[in-house]
Amino acid sequence: MTTATPSTTRTDTAAHVVVMGGSSGIGEATATLFAASGAEVTITGRDRAKLDEAAARIGGKTATHPMDATAQADIDAFFATTAPIDHLVVAVSGAAGSGAFAELDLDDLAHGFDAKFWPQLRILKAALGHLTERASVTLITAASARAAFPGTSGLAAINGALEAMIPPLAVELAPRRINAVSPGVIDTPWWGRVPEEQRKELFAGLAATTPVGRVGRPEEVAQAINSLAVNGFITGVVLDCTGGANLPTGR
Ligand SMILES: NC(=O)c1ccc[n+]([C@@H]2O[C@H](COP(=O)([O-])OP(=O)(O)OC[C@H]3O[C@@H](n4cnc5c(N)ncnc54)[C@H](OP(=O)(O)O)[C@@H]3O)[C@@H](O)[C@H]2O)c1
Numbered sequence: 541m542t543t544a545t546p547s548t549t550r551t552d553t554a555a556h557v558v559v560m561g562g563s564s565g566i567g568e569a570t571a572t573l574f575a576a577s578g579a580e581v582t583i584t585g586r587d588r589a590k591l592d593e594a595a596a597r598i599g600g601k602t603a604t605h606p607m608d609a610t611a612q613a614d615i616d617a618f619f620a621t622t623a624p625i626d627h628l629v630v631a632v633s634g635a636a637g638s639g640a641f642a643e644l645d646l647d648d649l650a651h652g653f654d655a656k657f658w659p660q661l662r663i664l665k666a667a668l669g670h671l672t673e674r675a676s677v678t679l680i681t682a683a684s685a686r687a688a689f690p691g692t693s694g695l696a697a698i699n700g701a702l703e704a705m706i707p708p709l710a711v712e713l714a715p716r717r718i719n720a721v722s723p724g725v726i727d728t729p730w731w732g733r734v735p736e737e738q739r740k741e742l743f744a745g746l747a748a749t750t751p752v753g754r755v756g757r758p759e760e761v762a763q764a765i766n767s768l769a770v771n772g773f774i775t776g777v778v779l780d781c782t783g784g785a786n787l788p789t790g791r
Contacts, residue, residue, distance in 0.1 A: 555626035557769075558582045560609060560663055563594040565728030566680060567631035569758035570765045574627070575600030582622060584609070585632075609659035612666075619666045627769040628667055628677045630660045635733060637694035649694040657698050664709075664718075671716050676769040679706070679720040680761075681778065686722075687786035703778045710776030717775035719768040724782030726756040751784030 557574040561567040562583025575581045575598050582603040585591050591604040605622070607614035609632040634655025636648045660679050671677070684692035685699035702720065709718040725746050731739050747754045764781040768774055780786060 554578055554580065556580045556582070556623050557627040557629070558584070558622065558625050558667075559629045559631060560584045560659075561631035561633065562629075563587065563590040563604075565631070565730055566723065566726060566758045566761045566765075567629065568594050568598065569762035570629050570631065571602065572598045573759070573762045573766050574769075575602055579627075580623075584618060609663060610654060612662060615659075615662050615666045619670050622670060624672050625667065625670055626672050626675050628663075628671065628675065629680070629765055629769070630663050630678070631680045632656065632659050632663075633680070633730070635730070637698055638691060639694065640691050641693045644694055649697070652694055652698050657701055660702055661705075668713070674715055674717075674772065676717045676719070677713075678765050678768050679718075680765075681720045681722045683722055683724045683780065683782045683786040685778075689786075706778055707776045714775065717768075717772070719774060719776070720778045721761060721764045721768065722778050722780050722782070723761045723764075724750070724756055724780075724785040726758055726761055728758050746785065749785070750782075751787065754783065756781065756783055 557579045559567045559571045559581065562571040563585035567583065571581045571583050580601045581598065582605060583591060583594060584605045584607050586606065586608050588606045591606055595602040595604050605618055607618050609615060634652060636655060637652025664677060667677070679702055681699040681702045682695060684695040685703045699722070703722065706718055706720050725743070727743065734742065743755045761781050764779050768777065768779060
């Protein structure tokens with residue numbers, strides 16, 4: 541494991557970028573994109589071995605910090621040692637809270653909030669004293685927040701609650717900028733919990749009903765995150781990156 545070192549340069553190409561949940565999927569792709577532009581990148585995640593492997597793939601000046609984003613003590617310990625942050629990306633998540641409402645176990649939905657909603661807010665709160673004056677923060681939500689996909693009312697609640705906070709946070713925390721990227725279905729290790737054959741069938745079905753004709757790639761969401769982070773005139777925005785999957789069909 542390497543440790544974060546203080547960043548002395550604050551230009552866009554030498555910024556300190558922290559990706560919470562940066563050892564896999566969308567977070568790793570985001571860290572890779574920033575690292576390629578010369579940024580000092582710190583990635584976090586629970587699994588130390590996964591972090592080290594991701595840091596080796598990302599290359600550049602990538603530091604790692606194992607921590608559990610559901611544990612306030614871990615969040616506080618991370619921010620106590622990290623260098624000032626120019627761009628913060630929060631990509632942590634669990635998988636609880638999905639399913640048809642009639643069968644939805646509300647305790648499972650509460651676990652979903654514990655794994656995504658509360659960690660994102662706890663991280664943002666703890667980060668406030670460690671963000672540079674014109675820092676950007678990008679939360680990762682999900683298209684379920686504003687679509688009418690059956691079986692996603694619980695996920696809509698978690699991600700919709702986060703999205704609703706973006707505009708007021710952007711005003712309150714200015715001149716720091718607060719945005720979110722709201723992905724559709726993206727082929728990441730998150731889907732590893734679904735058996736391969738079932739996943740292929742699911743993705744094919746989703747591709748057929750998505751205007752661009754396929755599910756997304758983590759690199760595409762990373763580009764959306766990077767655009768919001770580096771454009772100093774965008775704040776309070778939730779940017780969809782869904783291939784059009786959540787567009788109203790007029791039915
Ligand atoms: N993939 C999709 O289709 C999709 C669609 C819409 C929205 N999203 C959202 O996009 C974000 C990233 O998802 P992804 O698909 O890239 O997932 P992923 O490949 O499973 O990556 C999740 C990352 O977060 C870390 N993480 C998870 N729980 C954590 C915790 N409690 N503490 C610290 N780190 C934690 C994981 O590392 P460890 O496991 O080692 O902790 C990993 O680095 C999530 O917010 C997800 O809800 C994904």
